[in-house]
Amino acid sequence: MTALDFDIVVIGAGPAGGAAAFTAARAGLRVALIDRKTFPREKLCGGLITGRARRHYAEVFGHEMLFEAQDRKTTVDFRFRGAPMGVIRDAPALCATMRWDMDAMICAQALEAGAADFTGISVDAIDLADRSLTLKDGRRIGFGVLIGADGANSQVAKALFGEAFDRAEVGFGLEIEAVGDHVKPGAPIRIDLAAAKWGYGWSFPKRCSTTIGVGGLLARNPDMKDAMAEYCALLGVEADRSSFKGQFLPFGDFRKVPGRQAILLAGDAAGLVDPITGEGIGYALQSGHLAAEAAIEALRAARPERALALYRRRLRPVHRALRMARLIRPVIFLPAMEAGFARAFRHSSTLRLQYLRLMAGEVEYGDILARLILRLPRLAVLAIRARF
Numbered sequence: 045m046t047a048l049d050f051d052i053v054v055i056g057a058g059p060a061g062g063a064a065a066f067t068a069a070r071a072g073l074r075v076a077l078i079d080r081k082t083f084p085r086e087k088l089c090g091g092l093i094t095g096r097a098r099r100h101y102a103e104v105f106g107h108e109m110l111f112e113a114q115d116r117k118t119t120v121d122f123r124f125r126g127a128p129m130g131v132i133r134d135a136p137a138l139c140a141t142m143r144w145d146m147d148a149m150i151c152a153q154a155l156e157a158g159a160a161d162f163t164g165i166s167v168d169a170i171d172l173a174d175r176s177l178t179l180k181d182g183r184r185i186g187f188g189v190l191i192g193a194d195g196a197n198s199q200v201a202k203a204l205f206g207e208a209f210d211r212a213e214v215g216f217g218l219e220i221e222a223v224g225d226h227v228k229p230g231a232p233i234r235i236d237l238a239a240a241k242w243g244y245g246w247s248f249p250k251r252c253s254t255t256i257g258v259g260g261l262l263a264r265n266p267d268m269k270d271a272m273a274e275y276c277a278l279l280g281v282e283a284d285r286s287s288f289k290g291q292f293l294p295f296g297d298f299r300k301v302p303g304r305q306a307i308l309l310a311g312d313a314a315g316l317v318d319p320i321t322g323e324g325i326g327y328a329l330q331s332g333h334l335a336a337e338a339a340i341e342a343l344r345a346a347r348p349e350r351a352l353a354l355y356r357r358r359l360r361p362v363h364r365a366l367r368m369a370r371l372i373r374p375v376i377f378l379p380a381m382e383a384g385f386a387r388a389f390r391h392s393s394t395l396r397l398q399y400l401r402l403m404a405g406e407v408e409y410g411d412i413l414a415r416l417i418l419r420l421p422r423l424a425v426l427a428i429r430a431r432f
């Protein structure tokens with residue numbers, strides 16, 4: 045083994061890569077953590093941390109994620125086309141973070157645990173057969189297992205499958221950070237259904253800005269900038285279109301086979317984003333951790349090529365949840381159903397609470413699906429009434 049051979053190489057030091065590198069380094073393996081950026085770095089994201097994500101964070105790092113009291117939000121204002129759908133107070137807490145800070149904190153923990161620091165360096169080429177990669181500065185790194193945690197545009201996924209995602213299925217989000225009069229840290233979280241097609245709009249008040257965005261399926265929103273401009277106008281925010289920042293997000297189109305043999309994909313690179321809420325941080329932490337556990341087990345058995353099979357087994361509950369969410373998604377976003385769903389949501393505090401309990405990780409999509417099946421006849425009637 046040379047100085048640049050590692051048991052596990054992780055590409056991407058976001059939540060998925062940070063969790064993977066931390067888990068493997070803590071287990072005593074030789075780990076390299078590569079990211080083309082140095083931290084802290086910008087990452088386009090609402091930065092809303094659910095109870096589910098906090099639970100995964102605690103499982104990986106062994107302590108609760110720390111938040112300032114004013115970052116904890118327990119009031120959520122739901123809207124449909126701007127009209128009130130109900131305000132929930134005393135909701136399970138959602139935490140409004142800036143990814144700039146959170147990701148730097150996660151990456152630092154992975155490095156402190158012993159991962160070798162290759163941040164600020166890009167990968168030039170990956171040789172899958174030779175289990176090695178070459179950095180832009182010419183250095184060659186060998187690995188037993190490679191974990192691609194390099195986000196929605198994953199270079200590792202491209203090396204394995206030719207493309208990082210399917211344009212017909214991928215989601216896209218636009219955001220701005222509104223400042224000045226729009227800094228209202230005490231304001232509720234606001235979710236606007238139908239602000240984008242097969243998606244929604246959001247306003248997340250933070251200490252120094254309010255993160256405002258729209259997101260949904262790219263194929264259904266060729267005019268996403270128009271949707272964003274309309275949403276800003278609805279919120280009374282003056283924003284130039286040139287200030288809108290955009291980013292792909294896998295929106296329920298997860299990779300059924302997230303890797304090949306000793307190469308694993310985690311987080312956005314594996315398409316692990318909730319197809320209804322767009323939440324990905326929790327799944328990134330969870331899958332990074334599971335990928336590292338699978339890699340460790342395979343390496344300890346001297347069978348690195350078994351890593352994918354071990355990882356797929358661990359990922360089954362995640363894939364099951366995402367499949368359920370995809371089944372439910374049309375009830376919320378299908379144009380023929382969305383007004384009916386909005387009415388049902390407005391009139392049912394139980395439905396609103398279930399949605400928030402889901403984000404808190406207190407219920408699963410299976411529970412929601414069972415309730416929705418019972419409500420479907422009524423939803424269909426509401427949908428028909430809403431159209432005429």
Ligand SMILES: Cc1cc2nc3c(=O)[nH]c(=O)nc-3n(C[C@H](O)[C@H](O)[C@H](O)COP(=O)(O)OP(=O)(O)OC[C@H]3O[C@@H](n4cnc5c(N)ncnc54)[C@H](O)[C@@H]3O)c2cc1C
Pocket residue numbers: 055056057058059060061078079080081087088089090091092093094097165166167193194195196197198199216217218219257259291292293310311312313316317322323324325326328
């Ligand atoms: C507009 C928008 C809003 C969102 N809001 C929320 C939200 O409020 N809550 C939530 O839970 N989720 C949200 N998400 C989803 C969430 O941002 C992602 O699911 C999450 O960041 C995935 O984490 P990750 O570690 O897989 O990837 P990332 O966080 O994208 O990290 C990938 C890392 O890989 C690095 N990298 C990329 N390519 C290379 C390369 N070739 N070589 C080296 N390094 C590389 C990048 O620099 C980056 O640091 C949102 C997404 C979007 C687009």
